[in-house]
Amino acid sequence: MRELPKGANTGLAALSEDTGSVVVGLGWSSPSGDGDADVSVLLLDDGGKVRSDADFYFYNRPSAEDGSVQLLGKVPTEDGSEDRISIDLTAVPPEVTRIVIAASRYGESSFGDLNDLRLSLADRSGEALLGFSITDATVETAFIFGELYRRGEEWKFRAVGQGYETGLAGLATDFGIRIAEDDEGQEAEPGAEAGPEATAPAAAPEGVRDGAAAPAGGAPGDATPAQPAGTAPAGSPDAPAAGARARGTRTAKKKVTLPRTAKKSLAENDSWRPARLFPVPSYRSDKEREVRATSVLLSVMAEVPEFGRRLTAGFGAPAGRMQTFTEVSLPHGETPKRPDGVIRVERAGKLWTALVETKTNGNPLKSEQVQNYMDIAARRGYEAVITLSNDVALEGIPLVEVKTDGRRKHKVSLWHLSWAEVAHQAQMLIRHEGVGNAAHVWLLQELLHYLQHDNSGCHGFQNMGPSWVPVRNGIDDETLVPGDPRAVEVVESWERLIRQVCLRLGGELGQKALPVQRAKRGTDPKSRRVELADRLCEEGKLSAEIRIDGTPTVLSLTADLRTGKIRTSVEVPAPDGTYPLSVVKRLIRALETAPADLHVETLVEGRTGPRGTLERLRPEPGDLLPRDGAETAGFRLSLFKGMGNTRGSAESGFIRSIDDAVDRFHGSVVVHLGQFEQRRPARAKTASEPSAPR
Incomplete structure (x- = not known):
């Protein structure tokens, strides 16, 4: 590079x-x-x-x-x-x-x-x-x-x-984008719904940084262009304050999403099941699951351009006419090979082709199979091989080992998709971002229903691996010591699980949710995982943090394997310039519908502050104030939940309990914290964008 x-x-x-x-x-x-x-x-x-x-x-x-x-x-x-x-x-x-x-x-x-x-x-x-x-x-x-x-x-x-x-x-x-600054509460002229206007959050204008080099304002050429003369318009008192952020979905033309509330069913009783485009019967073999899942996914990709493009853009596919195929026979030595699927995209008379290898029901990818498809793609001039399974890929840990012939001029790229990522992209389109028409929404909804059905085998990562039981047993009887390679395998499985939790949560919220890595850029991934594994051996805990894009919230998640409890928590800073008792009462009001067993702890610099359950604090909010009048920096809100007891290496109660803990905490606690935040001024809009509530 x-x-x-x-x-x-x-x-x-x-x-x-x-x-x-x-x-x-x-x-x-x-x-x-x-x-x-x-x-x-x-x-x-x-x-x-x-x-x-x-x-x-x-x-x-x-x-x-x-x-x-x-x-x-x-x-x-x-x-x-x-x-x-x-x-x-x-x-x-x-x-x-x-x-x-x-x-x-x-x-x-x-x-x-x-x-x-x-x-x-x-x-x-x-x-x-x-x-x-x-x-x-x-x-x-x-x-x-x-x-x-x-x-x-x-x-x-x-x-x-x-x-x-x-x-x-x-x-x-x-660069010529029109920015309009409206007074707070004043709406722009309506009627711009079909227009392609953009929205840009404004900032306090101080001018372009002095001495900035290589600006993009001049004519393109090999020499460094001149500094652009334009500067931002003068700011208004309504410029966003710290932490304010506009996050509406706005597109160049009207898009279709699912309605917020489902239409009332016409069924006589709950035993009636609606007809499905992709029914999920009881399969006789894993091969049947793979064939059906591949055909269902590839057919929807070809029929819904936004979805097909979303899944293939990151793999280098051009934007063009897409066709998909299943069970294609391709020559390979004496025995032809049949990849599970083929994706072809045509643009300007040129073809981009990817072979697809699919696994369902937690079955692992096989290196020999993928290697055969890489060799076939290289000989036939295809661009990519895409693997699809329940597993979640981690950087630095390939799911399959393949060899590349460096003598070949034509390069074939190997990419991986998790079924959880497929479901996430379908959710983002039909529930938040929208697609071109109602029929496409329905197709994606049927696909999502299929993927989430218990019999489809496309549930995502559900296997903590063969080291999970020995590690939990070693923590229970205190025989697990730092340096045990099985602990590293559990840390890798935990990382895969957290990334899948982020995909599922992000799909529900319509925002990217990502794990927070508190490590210096360039840190060796293997060394980082070894360090976390040693910490697991000593403390018996698996920890993670999740940040939701567009919010200041960092959701902390800790699984204590010694006590068998999962802790979900979030730290909330106290608003500035407000009386301490008013702050506490405001917090308790915001958590009016939160679970009674929610733990609330006052954060005081240098020591532990007052704490208690929400049930005890509701009648006496003042109990959260430090007795010595120390300044309150914020609050830590926590929920505790018992983890699953199933210790099998397949789908475990542990994975399900992690999902349940995150869902309960976010749905019953985090969503209400917006009422506790300070009010922010309105953001700037382009000249023709109508105002909309956050």
Whole structure:
């Protein structure tokens, strides 16, 4: 991989022969684990401006209708998480000459609070081509990381690294996006529902950072362009305060989602079952499950373009006409091989092809099978092999070992999908982001019902592995010692389980939920897991933290294998400038419908504060105040639940109890904490976006 200094540029063709589609990754780390930012992409013409607001892609408009740009969202990495963007350069309109890749922070947060700001760019096969690190961030609230631009018939990349103190609003204004600042409570003109307007949160304008190098305002060329002259408009008193963040779903045209409440059933009684497009009978063999699951999934991918594109964009597939096939016979030595499925995408007369190998019911992938398909794909000029199973892939730990013939000019990429990821993407589309028409919503709903049925075999990760029982027994009888490799295997299984919990929770909420990694970027994954395994041997606990995108909340989860209890908790800071007793009463009111056994602990610097159950504190909120009048920093809210006692290596009561604990805590506690937060001023909107409640 080639490392670029600030201001440098390079042609993509010199790095790879397969750059018709690229994946850009933006990453950063935070010492506290709570740093976050939003990515955005702008398509510019020869004049350095967007053709319209529709050329601006960010969290409210994550994809282009022509498939040229798709924000894939955050994905877990060994260092925390990374935002990834799929850009199909063959689909970019010819009048677009530059593609600006940026990120912004919200509230009073700046990029100086983050470490290891970095951009990476990979080709269609997933091979990393170049990287660019930003090392001089200070008070900037928005950054242009880099840009792709045309030079004749070739696409080139420039490492920009330009910072703004005016946030996303200032950056967007520089490139022709219209930003409107409404008075609080005043609604913009209605009627813009069908328009492609974008929304950009405003920040207190201080002007573009002095001395920022390699800005993207000039004409594309090999030399570093000049500093853009435009600056963000003057701020208003209604600019968002710290922590404020706009998170509505807005798209270029009306999208269809499921209604919030289901229609009343016409059945005479509960024993009547609705007819299903994909029925799930009792299967006689795992092979039947695999064949049916593959056919169901691939048929829906081909019929619902948004869904098919969502699943394949990250694998380097272009945006185009998709067809899918099952049980295709392909020559391989003396015996033809039959992959479970084939995906083909056509664009501009060119074909992108992926072979699919499917496993259900917790069955593991077989290296020999996958190796055969990799060899077939290489000989036939196919681009990818996609494996699909209940397992969740971890970076640094391949699910199957395959060998690649380096002498072959044609590269084949190997990708993995979990059934949990498939269900997550279907949920995001039909419940939150929307698809093109009601028939597509219904198809995705039927797919989701099928995947979640007990008989489908597509439930996701449900196996803690063969080391789970010995480790629990070793903790019970205190014979487990640091350095035991079985503890490392349990830590890996725990990490897979937490990532699946994040997928399920994110699908329900419509936001990305990701595990928090409190480790320095670049830490060896193996060393990190060994350290966590040694801690498990000494303390008998498995711990994790989950951050929900768009919120300041970090949900902590601890499974104490000695006591057999699961603790879910969250820390809530106390609002500034309010009387302590008023703060406590406000918290208790916000938790009016929370479980009576919720534990509430006052956080006081340097020592343990007062604590009690909600049942005891409701009549006497003042019991939470420190007796000596010490300042209250915040509160820790916790629920305890017994973990499953089943110790088999297959589906265990432990996994189910973790899911139940997270669901109960979030649904009965976390969702009510918004009432406890300080009120925030309204955010900025584009000129034609109607106001909507948060």
